[in-house]
Amino acid sequence: MLTKRIIPCLDVKDGRVVKGTKFLNLVDAGDPVAVAEEYERQGADELTFLDITASHEKRDIILDVVEKTAEKCFMPLTVGGGVRNLDDIRNLLHAGADKVSINTAAVQDPDFVRRASDKFGSQCIVVAVDAKRSLDGWEVFIHGGRTPTGLETPLWCHKMEKFGAGEILLTSMDRDGTKSGYDIDLLQAVSDQVTIPVIASGGVGSLEDIYEGLTTGEADAALAASIFHFKEMTVGRVKEYLSEKGVLVRP
Amino acid sequence: MIAILDYDMGNLRSVSKALEHVDGQCQVTRDPKAVAKADKLVLPGVGAFKDCMENLRSYGLIEPIREFIASGRPFLGICLGMQLLMDESEEGGKHAGLGIIPGKVLRFSPQLGLKVPHMGWNQVNLSGQPRLLKGMEGEFVYFVHSYYVAPEQTKKVTAATTEYGVNFTSSLESDNIFATQFHPEKSQKVGLGLLKRFVKL
Numbered sequence: 501m502l503t504k505r506i507i508p509c510l511d512v513k514d515g516r517v518v519k520g521t522k523f524l525n526l527v528d529a530g531d532p533v534a535v536a537e538e539y540e541r542q543g544a545d546e547l548t549f550l551d552i553t554a555s556h557e558k559r560d561i562i563l564d565v566v567e568k569t570a571e572k573c574f575m576p577l578t579v580g581g582g583v584r585n586l587d588d589i590r591n592l593l594h595a596g597a598d599k600v601s602i603n604t605a606a607v608q609d610p611d612f613v614r615r616a617s618d619k620f621g622s623q624c625i626v627v628a629v630d631a632k633r634s635l636d637g638w639e640v641f642i643h644g645g646r647t648p649t650g651l652e653t654p655l656w657c658h659k660m661e662k663f664g665a666g667e668i669l670l671t672s673m674d675r676d677g678t679k680s681g682y683d684i685d686l687l688q689a690v691s692d693q694v695t696i697p698v699i700a701s702g703g704v705g706s707l708e709d710i711y712e713g714l715t716t717g718e719a720d721a722a723l724a725a726s727i728f729h730f731k732e733m734t735v736g737r738v739k740e741y742l743s744e745k746g747v748l749v750r751p
Numbered sequence: 752m753i754a755i756l757d758y759d760m761g762n763l764r765s766v767s768k769a770l771e772h773v774d775g776q777c778q779v780t781r782d783p784k785a786v787a788k789a790d791k792l793v794l795p796g797v798g799a800f801k802d803c804m805e806n807l808r809s810y811g812l813i814e815p816i817r818e819f820i821a822s823g824r825p826f827l828g829i830c831l832g833m834q835l836l837m838d839e840s841e842e843g844g845k846h847a848g849l850g851i852i853p854g855k856v857l858r859f860s861p862q863l864g865l866k867v868p869h870m871g872w873n874q875v876n877l878s879g880q881p882r883l884l885k886g887m888e889g890e891f892v893y894f895v896h897s898y899y900v901a902p903e904q905t906k907k908v909t910a911a912t913t914e915y916g917v918n919f920t921s922s923l924e925s926d927n928i929f930a931t932q933f934h935p936e937k938s939q940k941v942g943l944g945l946l947k948r949f950v951k952l
Contacts, residue, residue: 501873501874501914502869502871502872502873502894502915503871503872503873503891504871505871505872540939545871545872567764570764570765570768571768574765574768574769574772574936574937574938574939574942574943575893575937575938575939576893576895576934576937594764595764596764596765596768598765598895598937618799619798620797620798621797621798621799622868622897623797623868623870623895623896623897624797666868666870666895667868667870695861695866695867696866696867696868697866697868697870697871720866720870720871721871750872750891751891
């Protein structure tokens with residue numbers, strides 16, 4: 501049986517991990533490669549790097565980070581942030597990423613997703629969607645959550661599947677950073693509209709939150725950043741808990 | 752020397768890094784002469800079946816692969832590299848494969864009601880006594896694919912099966928031919944163990 505996946509996410513800026521990962525007891529908790537190795541030891545099923553490097557000139561730094569990570573970690577790696585054209589994707593895959601996630605560029609040019617999946621295969625194209633509750637549903641936002649698009653989230657996800665996305669990374673902007681749990685209604689609404697895997701993101705504060713997202717929310721994978729920055733919440737502990745509750749995870 | 756075929760389809764760095772990690776000496780190449788000289792050959796691959804076959808053809812690699820396999824040296828196909836061994840695939844219409852292992856490549860039926868691609872960690876159940884998957888009964892390995900192989904002589908060539916709506920062949924072995932639908936290079940310790948056994952063949 502296919503297991504549910506637990507995916508730690510690292511925000512990387514100018515080649516350094518931002519947000520605290522001090523608990524990991526690493527000599528250099530800002531080194532993405534060292535943090536990635538620690539998560540591999542803990543039994544993470546995949547890793548995601550979100551590159552939040554602002555300046556354009558420094559964008560190649562992430563390629564170096566990906567390359568070094570791929571030399572040390574033998575697990576699937578997704579990289580997102582600023583992926584705008586086929587060359588960006590090629591460079592990341594060539595450096596050792598297994599998947600790339602596309603967010604703003606997908607909204608600006610949906611056909612980019614089609615071209616990308618035709619060229620590299622849908623298995624490596626993740627469409628990241630930032631969704632915020634509106635009066636009658638959830639609106640898609642881009643530019644790191646700053647720009648509303650008028651798009652309805654479940655329909656947008658459905659369209660992205662048709663355009664060749666292999667997976668949806670669904671972030672609830674309302675819940676992000678609140679530690680009040682994933683937006684279960686949002687997860688369900690999207691799961692109803694797509695047949696590709698959905699990764700839940702935004703709002704995890706407890707073990708139950710992850711359980712809820714993977715069961716009631718029907719998500720295939722749970723992504724979390726900050727909870728893994730506290731010692732009591734290792735990937736191993738999450739898996740132990742899920743396993744006790746009858747959710748199939750990789751030991 | 753292990754030759755890893757580079758035909759513009761796939762993430763070769765992770766395959767070569769993983770093999771190097773278990774002390775394999777690798778060369779990423781598309782030179783038919785290097786293939787002819789290699790001790791072992793790895794055919795990775797992600798993307799569309801048709802594009803892979805077209806690229807292999809345009810780089811003049813189809814005959815070198817056949818000759819290599821016919822010579823009895825160890826060959827490892829990974830993911831699409833496994834599917835390419837079959838007669839034909841139904842991905843994007845009907846397309847001929849290398850025809851080295853009789854059989855077809857099928858899509859997970861939507862009627863199964865499962866997410867496609869089959870993406871993530873799933874278990875292998877061994878068939879017979881496979882060499883590369885020795886000791887891997889019940890282990891979890893990483894998959895990402897929408898199609899799977901259905902060999903004609905399933906009993907003879909299947910090294911492991913995996914359950915995802917159907918029980919499909921997730922690894923095969925036939926004399927010097929080895930193939931995995933999953934990605935050993937992405938399957939952490941378990942996958943590295945498999946690659947180590949390949950290096951040591």
